[in-house]
Structure formats: C-alpha cells, structure tokens
Amino acid sequence: MMQRKRSGGKPGYVSIVLALAVVLVAGGLLSWRSMQRTDQRMRGDLLWNARSAASAIPVDTLAALSGTESDLDSPYYWRLKEQLRQARVVYPECRFLYLKGRKPDGTIFFYVNSEPVGAEDESPPGQIFDEADEDDHRAFDTGIAETYPPFTDRWGTWVSASVPLMNPRTNAVVAVFGMDVDAGRWWALAMRGVCVPLGFTVLLTGIVLGGAALLRRRSRFASPEQSGWLLRNAEAAIAAAVGLAITAMTTYEVHTREQHERQQTFSRLGAAKTASVAEAMRDIRNIQLEGLARFFESSAYVDRREFRIYAEYLAQDPAVQAWGWVPRVAAADRQRIEEEARRDGLTDFMLWERDGRAGRIPARAREHYYPVLYAEPTAGNEAALGFDLGSEPVCLAALEKAMDTGLVTATEPITLVQEKGDELGILVLRPVFGPNAMDGQEGFVVSALRAETLLQRAVKPTDSLLFHVVLDLYQLREDAPPIFLASTDPQYLPTPEVQS
Template identity: 25%
Template sequence: MILSILRIFAIAIVYAALGKFGLQLAIPPGYATVIWPPSGIAVAVILAYGHRVWPGIFIGSFLTNFSLDTEAGSLRDVLQTAAVPAGIAVGAVLQAVASSVLVHKFAGYPNRLETEKQAFSFFFWAGPVACLINSTIGTSILYAAGKVSITDYLTNLGTWWAGDTIGVFIFAPLSLVWILGFSADWKPRRMMVTVPILVSFMLTVILTVAGTNFDRERLQLNFARQAASLPPALERTLEQHINVLDSLAGLRVASPDLDRQIFKAFSDRSFRSFEGIQALSWNPVIYPQDLAEFEQQTRDEGFEEFAVVQRDATGKLVPVSDRQDYIAVHFIEPYDINKGAHGFDVGSNATRRQAFEKARDTGQPVATSRITLVQERGEQFGVLVFMPVYKQGTAPETIEERRQYIDGYMVGVLRGDDIVNAALDDIAREQFTFRLFDDSARPDEQFLFQSRRADDGVGGLDETGVFGGATQFTVTTLIDFAGRHWRFEINPTPEFLAQNRSANSWIILLGGVLITGFIASFFLLVSGRSEMLRAMVMEKTRSLSISEHRLAQAQRIASLGNWELDIETGVFWWSDEVNRILNTKPDKASKTVDLFLAFIHPDDRSLISSEMTRLLNNRGALNIDCRLLLSDGAEKVVQLQAEVACEEGERPTRVIGTLQDVSERKKLDRMKDEFISTVSHELRTPLTSIQGSLGLLMAKAGANVDEKSQKLLQLSYDNCQRLSRLVNDILDIEKIAAGKMEYRLETVEICRLVSDVVERQQSFAEKYGVEFEQQFDVPEVHVKLDQDRFNQALVNLLSNAAKFSDEGDKVEIRVSLNSAGEASISVRDHGQGIPEAFRSKVFEKFAQADGSETRMKGGSGLGLNITKKIIEAFNGTVEFESEEGVGSIFTFTLPVCLPDEKASVNNA
C-alpha cells in the first residue's frame, strides 16, 4: 500500500516536472509546443504499473496547468481557476488508459517491441489514435472557458495532438526501457535506446536555440534596416517646410506691399506641394503707436471684427495689453480652418516670444517648444517656426541691426501628427509606431507626438523558456530642427514582428523531434532485435553445449573419436576421445600426422599409408581396421574411417574421419566365431551319420512303409540336408573371416562352366516350378577362378532366384562382356524384388528381408555374404539391381585372362 502511494506521488512529480519542461519548449511568441513529454510518461507508467496509478497522472497534469491567482481571494474564484486544469487532467488520464487498452488489444502488448510490426502497432495506437482524446477534451475545455477562440480551435487542437503524439514517440520507449529495465529482457536495452534519443533531442534543442537566436537577430536587423530610412524622410520633410518659409520670406522682401491675395496664392501652391503644414502666416512687427492703424486697415480689408488679441489666464481671447511691440497674425492660410488664430499676438506667449526673438537675433528660423495652437480643437501639440524678415531686404550682421530692421516673421504652423504623416507612407505607419520628443524643452514638456498605435509598439522582447531571449527594437534618431533638438523614436508593431518572424525555428524543432522519434523507434527495434538475437544465440549456445556434451558422452560410451586434417596447411586435429583411445594428454604434445602414425602398429603402417594415398587420389571413402601400439606396450584394434571434403566440389581441402576402439568388439567377435566354429564342427559328424542313416532307411524301407511314415522320413532327411548346408556355410564364413579359405585358381572357359552349373540345378528349378533360360553373348571367354567355389556362388544366386520367383516364371542366366572388357555373369528373376529399406543389408551376414517368408522359402541369410567374398577373392565384383514387384538382377564381373595360364592355389 505504502509503495503504491509513493509510486503515485513519484509519477505525479515526474509528470509535473516534465510538464513544466515541456512548456519551456514552446517557441515564442506563442505557447504551443511541438513535443509534450508527459504524454509518453503517462503511457509508460500505465503499461508498466497498471491502471491503478492513474491518480499520479491526474495530479501531475493538474499541477502542470494550475496557477493560483493571488488576487483570487474567494473559494469560488479558486475553484473556477482550478476547473480548467482539472478538466485537462481528466483528459490526460483517459488518454493514458485508452492507450494502454488499445496497445494491449491491437498491438499484442505485453511484448518486447522487437519487431517492426510490434513497434509500428504500439506507436500507431498509443500515439496518433489515443492522443486525439486529450487534445480534443483539452481544447474544448479551453474554448468553453473562453481561452481559445473558435477560429483558433482547430489550430490549437492540431498542435496539442502533434505535441502529445511526438511525446509518445520519444518518451514512451525511453521510459519503458528504464521502468522495465529491471528485467533481463529490457535492462541491456537501456543505454542503446537512451543515449541516441538524448543525444538527438539535445542536438535538436541546441540547434533550435541557435535558430531562435539567429531569428531574433535577423528580426532586429530587419527592423533596424527598414526603420533606418524613416528619420531621413522626416528630416527631408522638415527641411521642405523651412524652404517654404524661406520662399515666403523672399517673396516679402521682393514685394514689400505683399497683399493677402498674393500670399494666399503662394501658400496654396505650397500646400499642394508639401503636406504636413497646418498653416502659413505673416506676422508683422507692430509697435504700440501703430496698433490702432493696423487694426483699422485690416478691418477695411473686410475683417470687421478684427483685433489684435491675446489669451488671458482662463485661455479666453482678449485685447492685447500694453507691450513694446506686437507680433500679430496678419495673413494666415488656409484661412477657414485657422481663422481662430487671425489677429493673435504670438508675442503675448513667452514660449513664442522666446522663439521669434531668437530667430530675430540669429537671422535663422527658430521653432518653439511644444504649444497648444490657438486654432487646435483636438489634443495635438504643435510648434511654430519663425523665419525672420528684415526691412528693405537687408541682411544685418549684428544683433543691434537685426533688432532695428526687423520687419516681421513668416510663420509655419506644424503639428506633430501632420509632420510624421507627411514624411512617412501608409506601410510605414502600419508596421511601425512613432514618438517625437523635444529634448531642448523641460522634461515635462518634451513630448511632441505619438502615432495612433504607439502603445502597441514593441520596444523590446523578453521571451521566457528554453528558446526565449531578450531583444531590443527601439530605434532613436536625433534631429536638429530650427534651433531645437528633436528625438524621433521608432518601434515595430506586432504585425511587423508577426510578418517578419521566420518559421525556421519551428521547422528545426519539428524536424528534430520527428527525427528523434524515428531514432527512438529505430533503436528500440535494433535493441529489441539485438536482445532477441542475443537470446537466440544464448539458447543456441546452450543447446550446442548440451549437444556437444551429449556427443562427448556418446563418443565416450562408443569409444569413438573424430579427427580432421587440413590438406593445404597440414594442420591435424583430433578430439578428446581420440586422446583417451591413444592414452595421451591433450596438452602434452602437439597434434601432428607423424604423432598419430607413430601409434599405428608397425605391421599396419604401410596399409594405412597406401589406403590414405588411395583416398586422396580417388576422393572416396576409407573404412579399415588396424592395430594401435600404445606407449605402455598395450595393443588396441581400432576402426579407421575417413572421407575427403572438397571446396565447391572441386579441390580437396580436408580429410574428415573417425577413430573407434573396437578391441572389445573384435574380442567378442572372435569368441563368437570360435563358439560357432566349435559348435559347427561338433554338429557336422553327427549330422553326417544321421543323414546317411536316413538315406539307407529310406532306400531299404521302400514300399513296406506307409505313406505317412515315408513323408516323415523325407522331412527328416530334408531338414538334415538343410542343417548340413547351414553348418557348411558357417564353416565357410569362419574360414573366410580367418583368411583360411583355400582357392585353387585355374583358367576356365566361363560359358561352359556356367552351362554345367545351370544344367545340374535343373531339378532344383523344377522343384519350384520355374525354368532356367541361358543366353551367351560371347562365344568363348576365359577367366581365372576356383570352379568349386564359383559353383557354390552361382548356385546361391540360382537358388535364391528360383525360391523367390512365382511358379511358371523364367530365371534368365546371361554371360557377356561389359564396357570395361570384363566377363559379366547375371542372374535375373521376375519375382517380388528387394525392399528399398533392405538393399543396403543384402550382403550382410544372416540378412533376411522378411524373416517369416525366408523361413518359408528356406535359407540362413549367409549365402549372398559368402558369394560376395568368393567373387571378390577372384578380383571380381558382385552388384545387383532390384525393383519391387518387377524382380532383381545379380551380376558377377570377373577379369578376363588368356587360356594358357596355369592353375595356382590361393589362400584368402
């Protein structure tokens, strides 16, 4: 219980920590992330620990998304704040549980995710399919809470789904190999899966950080480059305004009697050519003694209520007070929108007076600090630019002369909004925000103008998260204008940042995490396949070890060892069982051919050498018995078998063989042979007497014995003959095995000899109801053999053919020459044939295809073995062909010789 609770809290902590980390992976300026690690953790813990750990996922998800508002004092506010993260936490739990159910049902989990099918099914059901759950639930909750608009619903859902899916692709296998790493199947896969995933993920984060830094620098440079063209445009516009005033001043100098119509015509032309000027005016200098006359002259021009006025303390226009001079607005264009300033004494305002007196004394245009224009009905500040005009076109050089000859001022009325709008186009006003300051004024009066969306301007970015960073955008330019120092500040609008932000960082991050996901899948498969192969190798190794142990046991039991000779290198190897046979220790001496041959009995070495030479030349097989003479003087009889292995069926490369200790078997064989020989010799004498006695009794009894007694006598006589033949065959086998069989070889004409044997066996054929048919394809062929032993061999074949033929069949005896020029004697029957399984045992001792049937036909199973030994003693061969249901053909082949060769005796 305690362990389960601790596990739930551990899951919650890990989930929340990775959730906070996932939020840090969002690429500014948004909050969407293309990878959400907790989704993979949730799938892994549910699969590893079961559905009972769902509270850990709920708590972790809730902590990730919950943020307590310190201003939300009431319990109701807290509950409302917690509703959205609680709903998202429910979606996270449902998604994790659904992933578990889907992969168990459709992906065959639990499995080791070691095949392509297992991995693909796991990722498909746990990733794209299951991750639709929380993305749909979470986005719907955010929409219901008013945090996501309907236009952003699908975008937010898609981003959420992609982040959860990639989180499963990367962090589910990473978590599984560590959670399940305590088992033997998963533990070796930890580092193989973890290292590539972490390296790829870290590289992705590093590259994305570099990409976002580069994008911020590029965005900053792009803004600075585009903003750099704006201050010069503003300076050119201001210079144009000064030029207009200068032109008006020149017009006044050229036409001292400048009237209102000429001024209006010139001003209208300027307004059409240069935007941004609120008004142009002519403000002559009027002294107190000339004030009444000036006012009357203006009234005479049609302005009946004209008067030189100033503002009182309440801002109301009142007649001017006594001063040393007045700088009244006489001409002003456009008049209709600026008539409120007609007659206003700009000298009544200290700010204005300070400006025009400076212009008078310097002879240069001078702008005021910010003022509220008399004609202004909005909230804009304006400035007046005074261009001094001196009497009679003079250009005084001293201040005293300038003050003496001042005639008036051409005044440009400018508003900040008009100036900037005239200088900058619509695109610039949409993408940038502007502020204009007069650094020459007091701090509280420096502000001149700000654009309509100045508060939306982005002076700098301080983005949080792994991919965040600080960026400053404000471009500030100092402009000297009409004796003032203006400061022009430019900031980008959010639209400019949105349009100029690059998607490279998103592409790098998305591509990197996708590659990381593929790497996770790939190394999960590779590690699984590696573990599967390792397990298979271990199982095969264990099986091989068991097989080798069993083989070693079998070799020890059978006293059978194996050896191998590399023909090219001469390297000779033999097994431990050969060491036991030779009574040597494996480490005492190197294994060589000479060492092996040294154990062969001196009398058998020449035989072994000749047989090995024959084996290498003919590439056949070797099966020979020989004697070993061991170091302690003991002798062993071994069976040596070998065959040649060829490379690609052409060049012999190795000789592979076995060595078996057959001493005990040979000893038993000798004891058996001696026993059989003794029994046979002891049986021959009484059998001969019994057979002779029965023969005499049958001859003398004749018709005096009843039929039943005659049959019993005949049966006894036949069985005596059969037993006698068996004894003779056993004795012959003994002689052949002991090498004591004598052969009196002589040259005979084979056709005549075969014909004689067949004629003598006609009665035997008649007994079985078959017919012997002879065919001689050669007129006369001589061979060297022992006639009696040859008769014995041929009779064995004829008797077998007759016994196993059906009544009425023919047994064909044929003599011919084969392709090698040897004499070929064949006996063919049309009986039942030899079964396939028995053909390899035809020439073995006591071999019988069907024991019951053989006994019905009669026979001991020794005849063919004796026949083969006899023919081989004549340097001939015995072969056979058989087809079940068709019959058999047995063939002797004997070398041909000249007819004049003498007879000889051969012991074999």
C-alpha cells in the first residue's frame, strides 16, 4: 500500500538553526550599535553640560589664584568653590566638578573642586594630579573641549569631560574645567539603551522557535483540513509576527532618534536664551556696576548731581530697576547725612526701616547704617530713598559678605521696597573702597534687578512667531528646594519661597 504524504513536511533543523543564527547575530549587532549610540549621546550631553557650567566661571578671577595653599586666604577661591558646589545641584549625576591648572614644568594641579571643606575626597588648592595622562595635557595644549574614555585615578573610575578656559585677550588656556561621572553609573545608564534591542532579539527568537513548533506540529496531520486555522496558516502567521516585530523596532528607533533631535534643539534654544540672561548679568556686574564703583573710587566725593549725570545712561537698561549709592554711615554721622539730603531737595528724607507691617519708621539705633542715599532713575524709586538696608537680615548678610570679601555680592531674592506688586528682586552690591574712608570702606554701589524683567529681556517678541518660548528663573540652593523667581509665562506663577 502506498503511504500518504503528510501535509507541510517537517521543518528542517538546519533552516531553524540558520534562522536563529541570523536573529542572534542581527540582534547582537543591533544591541551593540544601540549601546554605541547611547554612549555617544550621553557623551554629547556631558560635554554640553560641562560647557554650560564652564561658561559661568569668571576667567579673570583665576589670575588672583596661585594654585597653592595660600589660595585658602583668597575670597576668589571661596567664591569659585561655592559656585562649583552650586553647579552640582544642577548636575547631580556628576560626582566631581573642578578646575585644574598646569605649571610651566608641565605638572597639572587642582585649583579647586566641588567637595565640601574637609571632605575625604576634597582636593585642596595646589594638590598635584599625579595620574595626569596625555588626554589631560591635550586639553591644555589644544584648547579643545572633549570627553574621555573611562579613566582610573585614586578616587575611582570616571568618564570625564574637560573644557579649557581661555584668556580672552591672549587666547591662551589658563585652566581646564572638568566634570566626572562615575563609570559604573555611566555604563548602567548606557545599558538602558540596549534593553529594547535585546528584547527585540528575544522576541524574534521566540517567534522563530514558536514558528518551528507550529510547523512541526502541523506535519503530524495527514491533511491540512485536520489541523486548526492557525496551523493551516502558520507561514502567514510567522511572517506577520516577524513583520510586526520589525515594524515595532523600526518605529522605536525612529521615535528615539526624533526625540533626541528634539531634545538637542530644545537644549540649543534654551542655552541661547539662558546665555542672553547670563550675558546681561555679566554686563551689569563687570561693566556697568564696576564702572560706577570706579567712578566713586576715583573721586574724593560724588554728590547727588554727579551721580545722576553718570547713572542716567545706565538707567536706560530696562533690566535694572534702579542704580543706587549706599554709604556706610556711622551712628555719629546720621544727622549730618539726613540734613545734607534735605538740603538737596529731599525735604522728608530720613533713615528708615520697615516696622513689620510694610510701614515706615525711623531706623533704630545701631552702630552703622546702610541707607539708600542716591537712586536713579528717581521716578519710581522714591520709596527706596533713606531705607536702611542694614535693617533687613537678608540685605545685611550680603553687605557683610561683600565687605569681608571685597567681591560683588548679590542678596537672596527679596521684595524691593519700591515694589508695588509681588515681583521678586535682587540687589547686586559692589563694595567701594576709598583712601579717605574709615577702614578703607566707603559704601556700596547697588544695582536693583527685577527677575521677571531680566527674563523678558532674553525672549524677543519675534520668538513667538516660530515657537512658544517659556523661561523660568530659579535660585538654586544646595540643601534646600530651589526658589522660584520669575517666569516669562504669566499663567505660570507658583508661590515663591522667599527668605526675609
């Protein structure tokens, strides 16, 4: 008797093995490529963050540092250390932020790092970086910012980014800003990019094995009619499953790439706008406020008229609410200062403070006063004249810090005394030293800034024609939640936390 041929035949084991080999090799290559792309993206993000952080470092202050233990007595060192510690709040994934220098003999050393004072991993000023290799020297030699492969030193194994800081006049590298991420954390994050390709490989492997099982089971039936619908259409089902899996993987890859491109576009746009705010702040601090301070330091005495003439031009900047002069007035000179102001035409002038209910009362007796003696433009700032900044704890802390360090210092966010709404402001203080003043201290030139106005300056009206740009300004604090200062979106007004 002739034996009836079974439908479909048995699936060839060679074909199954070949299919599995193709799936595993393709999946492995896809996973490896995906991990490479993830690593490249992370390196790009790390370098972008390092450049952003480095751009906020005032290069001119490095000239005041020697890279030795004597820097511990320099206020510039402590200002930079505070800045690096604050930057870690912005970039919590980074373990170390630091500034390195290089001696004429090629020795690389640390200026400052972001670790707390006395911490086990703190690098004191002048500490030699014995592990420096050609990558570290290349940053000084070429002036090119880049990321490096994992590198092991006495503190651990790191993936690092270096950004050379250039002298704007000579274009020479004066220091290198570095940012380190723990290599273990780095690879753990990079491996996340492999999860989907690995899942895709497992899925295709399951489809191949499942398809082989279906075909083998169908081969046991004498005719196709005896098998179920799925077995009769096994080839079509396998092809459909493979097609859906490939489509899903392709869609994921396209979505991931588009998402990264959108993120890059957003980052570039955000960086451009925040750079505008930072540039405005640098101009106010380094040019306008510094120029006003040197005007006082080069003069034996600046009267109200001379101040008005000088500050009228500065007052054209809409980002600044007022420019002011705040002398350090001894208690014995209080009456004289009040009488001189009244002779200048301020008939009701007095040194005053707030009574806790936003009312005005004469300033209480104290050893020294810090009254707002001059303010330009006068219109809109009349309420600030005579106000004793020393009566406010937040302002007094900034005044004392500026006096102790001799550096430009900003207050915590405050409500300006001339503010009629609820917008927050900041006072930027530059101490003025003169040869005729007691202890060399004459007072402070002050720039009163409105946070919201600063942001509005960064966003041009034409931006809304292309995209809706919203900037929010926060003050970052190391051990406390950030303080919301302002937003360019009037509908986004969270309750700000303000120290008083």
